[in-house]
Amino acid sequence: MFDYLIVGAGFAGSVLAERLASIEGKKILLIDKRNHIGGNAYDCYNNEGILIHKYGPHIFHTNSKEVFQYLSKFTEWRNYQHKVLACVDGLQVPIPINLNTINSLYGLNLSSAEVEGFLAARAEEITQVKTSEDVVLKAVGRELYEKFFKGYTKKQWDLDPAELDASVTARVPTRINKDDRYFTDTYQAMPLHGFTKMFEKMLDHPNIKILLNTDYHEIINEIQYAKMIFTGPVDEYFDYCYGKLPYRSLQFKFETLDQEQFQQTGTINYPNDYAFTRITEFKYLTGQKHTKTSLVYEFPKAEGDPYYPIPRPENAELYKKYQELTHQTNAYFVGRLATYKYYNMDQVVAQALSTFKKIQAETNPISDENKITV
Ligand SMILES: Cc1cc2nc3c(=O)[nH]c(=O)nc-3n(C[C@H](O)[C@H](O)[C@H](O)COP(=O)(O)OP(=O)(O)OC[C@H]3O[C@@H](n4cnc5c(N)ncnc54)[C@H](O)[C@@H]3O)c2cc1C
DSSP: OEEEEEEOOHHHHHHHHHHHTTTTTOOOOEEOOOSSSSGGGOOOOOOTSSSEETSSSOOOOOOOOHHHHHTTTTTTTOOOOEEEEETTTTTTESSSSOOHHHHHHHHHOOHHHHHHHHHHOOOOOOSOBBBHHHHHHHOOOOHHHHIIIIIHHHHHHOOGGGGGGGGHTTTSSOOOSSOOSSSSOOOOETTTTHHHHHHHHHHHTTEEEOOSSSSSHHHHTTEEEEEEEESSSSHHHHHTTTOOEEEEEEEEEEEEEESSSSHHHHHHHHSSSSSSSSEEEEHHOOHHHHHSEEEEEEEEEEESSEEEEEEEEHHHHHHHHHEEEHTSSSSEEEEEETOOOOHHHHHHHHHHHHHHHHHHHHHOOGGGOOOOOO
């Protein structure tokens, strides 16, 4: 008899397994249909001994001290500030667009104040920002929108930015200084020995049993448990009764080259050329020293593993219908797939930690004699 059956051993399921086992002494069965823990953040060594991310490049960054301190119980860190270049007009220039991007692209030597005027002169007046296209046109105008965003977004989502929620391109800011970091969060670091090692340490507890290669449908009637925590796709849980929630998927092409370095920085985006969106060279992310180097190319596609919930109003409406059904179960729905949200790793950890606090409050209500009355 388990106290909790947790479906999915990614960040959402693993954080909850760890907290419930080590703080509340609960007995946990953690299952995953894949043959490994870590969910999409899983990393492993390839045949050449280079650490790669099986489901595409994962870079940790957060502004949350609580999340960073929590994960620090299970790993040491290596400082890493991710940098991305975009291949545009035959040049490789920083993205997010910054002062250097504009100066390189237009052969100028503008100051921060001047570049602000340069962008303001091109920005379009948009009173109601609704779509991803509106966000960019309002910030930098049509020419830069077409060079950096239109093609990339079309490849990534197979949708025109005008058909996507503003939230997608709002993730990529514009800067008038020379800051060429992709993220500006307070904490930017990679687990020193990789994500999988961090998950192994998190789940190393006698109360946590792990069952891999197992879809929850296979065992749901075979085992006894008091409560379920579900981190898989919410529409799958309800047998797609309202139809499938749309996801964008990716195909990864891995390549190892017999040379120490391939490109100038961790990731290079290709907004306008090729079928892939970007190339990432893992050694930048992991800091590994090796005579060879491994890369991953990302090819967006419609079918395949569900990676990105597609942020459009009609999909949010469909999700709401499933969310209503979750209230009629006594399961907890946590994580990217179960809440149909475009969350980063730190946001999923934060969501799992707050679900843990909610469970604690529900299962250990303050007894009347301990309540403080004012
Ligand atoms: C290409 C890509 C790049 C990303 N890059 C970054 C990044 O740089 N930085 C960042 O912060 N975030 C990044 N993310 C987001 C990050 O992957 C997620 O926020 C995080 O992994 C979500 O954790 P999760 O536990 O919610 O889901 P997942 O990691 O998806 O875990 C869910 C688990 O549930 C299992 N499961 C599903 N259905 C079943 C079933 N029926 N039975 C049993 N098990 C089941 C799955 O196998 C999976 O292992 C990226 C995502 C992608 C796709």
